[in-house]
Amino acid sequence: MARRRPERFYHRGGSRNSLRGSGEIVALKKVPLKRLDDGLPNQVVREIKALQEIGDNPYVVKLKDMFPHGPGFVLVFEYMVSNLSDVIQNAEHHLSEAQVKGAMAMLLSGLAFCHKNCIMHRDLKPANLLVSSTGRLKIADFGQARLFSRDHDHLYSHQVATRWYRAPELLFGARKYDEGVDMWAVGCIFGELLNNSPLFHGESDIEQLCCIIGVFGTPNEHSWPEISELPDFHKITFRESLPRPLEEVVPDAPPEAVTLLQRFLLYPSRQRIRAADALLHPYFFTEPLPAHHLELPDTHCGSKPARGHRHQKFDVFRPISASLFDNGSIASFASM
Numbered sequence: 316m317a318r319r320r321p322e323r324f325y326h327r328g329g330s331r332n333s334l335r336g337s338g339e340i341v342a343l344k345k346v347p348l349k350r351l352d353d354g355l356p357n358q359v360v361r362e363i364k365a366l367q368e369i370g371d372n373p374y375v376v377k378l379k380d381m382f383p384h385g386p387g388f389v390l391v392f393e394y395m396v397s398n399l400s401d402v403i404q405n406a407e408h409h410l411s412e413a414q415v416k417g418a419m420a421m422l423l424s425g426l427a428f429c430h431k432n433c434i435m436h437r438d439l440k441p442a443n444l445l446v447s448s449t450g451r452l453k454i455a456d457f458g459q460a461r462l463f464s465r466d467h468d469h470l471y472s473h474q475v476a477t478r479w480y481r482a483p484e485l486l487f488g489a490r491k492y493d494e495g496v497d498m499w500a501v502g503c504i505f506g507e508l509l510n511n512s513p514l515f516h517g518e519s520d521i522e523q524l525c526c527i528i529g530v531f532g533t534p535n536e537h538s539w540p541e542i543s544e545l546p547d548f549h550k551i552t553f554r555e556s557l558p559r560p561l562e563e564v565v566p567d568a569p570p571e572a573v574t575l576l577q578r579f580l581l582y583p584s585r586q587r588i589r590a591a592d593a594l595l596h597p598y599f600f601t602e603p604l605p606a607h608h609l610e611l612p613d614t615h616c617g618s619k620p621a622r623g624h625r626h627q628k629f630d631v632f633r634p635i636s637a638s639l640f641d642n643g644s645i646a647s648f649a650s651m
Contacts, residue, residue, distance in 0.1 A: 341391050341392060341394050342394045348388075358458035358459065361457060362456070363381070365460035368432050368462070369429060373424075374425030375453055376395065376453045378391070378392055379393060393447075397445070398442050398455075399418065399446060400444075402418075402612055405612075409511050409567075410511075412603055413603040414610065414611055416606065417610065420594065422444060422501065424594065425453065426590040427589075427590035429460075430589065431591070433465075434463070435462075436457065437461060437475040437476055437497070438477060438480075438500075439454070439497055440476075440503075444504070449609055450607075450611035450612075459476070463494060470490045472490070473485045473488050473490060473492075476496065478523050479517070481499075481500075481520075481523065482499035482584065483524065486523055487545035487547045488547035489546070493585070495585060496584070498584075498589070499579065499580065501579055502576055502579025503515065505576055505579060506580075509567065509572060509576070514530075514564065515530075525553070528556050530564055531580070533556045534582050540583065571598040571601055574596075575588075578593065579593070
């Protein structure tokens with residue numbers, strides 16, 4: 316890719332700007348360095364390394380280039396018009412069941428690819444799920460991403476993830492964890508799509524744990540065998556609380572959605588469903604089928620008009636090539 320100096324910036328909020336050059340619109344993320352000998356910030360190194368490991372995936376935002384700019388440098392990403400948080404907040408009505416399925420299928424497809432490459436995102440939330448002009452959802456902001464090991468011997472920081480989407484083991488100070496922290500966040504995002512509001516919205520880590528315990532009950536060694544090993548488990552005692560039926564938490568969700576949500580939101584990380592397996596859950600194969608990305612709402616002008624009804628009656632003999640899911644991913648899931 317030819318190096319191009321930016322001709323004009325269009326501010327789009329945060330650290331992202333769009334560049335119009337050679338007819339292509341891209342998003343620019345400026346990374347300032349206070350001193351030339353400071354080196355690259357850890358978060359930037361992680362983001363670049365993670366995106367290089369992942370390569371080209373239709374459900375992960377693409378890093379197109381990088382170049383020096385003043386006392387720093389600029390990362391060049393493909394341009395995205397919105398994010399899932401805006402979609403949830405600005406849609407004229409709640410997302411339809413088919414639209415929720417479509418968004419979840421894209422999220423899980425991208426995350427399954429990350430996990431297959433041993434990358435934990437560690438900061439999944441609606442604002443970090445960007446949406447293209449055609450409604451395609453892509454995982455972005457890999458500043459907290461880390462490569463993980465299957466032997467579970469590595470120590471990581473527990474000060475990761477945005478509080479409302481932070482897994483309970485992180486809230487209890489866990490330093491050893493795995494991709495299950497991403498799956499908890501996916502469950503929180505799923506619940507937010509179903510309810511049109513966050514599932515757990517504590518103002519502090521303690522309050523966040525209280526919100527979680529209020530739904531799933533007070534954890535103990537029976538419901539969560541590893542809990543006594545967590546660094547902060549013995550620092551605070553919670554009043555005994557019984558779990559609530561999840562149907563009360565997401566009252567408008569269909570039964571298949573509730574059963575899938577339960578698979579994400581489990582105290583023991585290793586019991587949470589994997590992204591690859593979640594894509595094969597019956598929820599995605601019962602009508603209405605997942606909406607095509609072109610049918611997701613347009614956050615700039617309310618809901619998009621339907622561009623032709625793309626749902627087809629589910630048929631077990633329907634060829635995978637006709638599926639909305641990524642063919643290569645489906646093939647690899649089937650062999651797991």
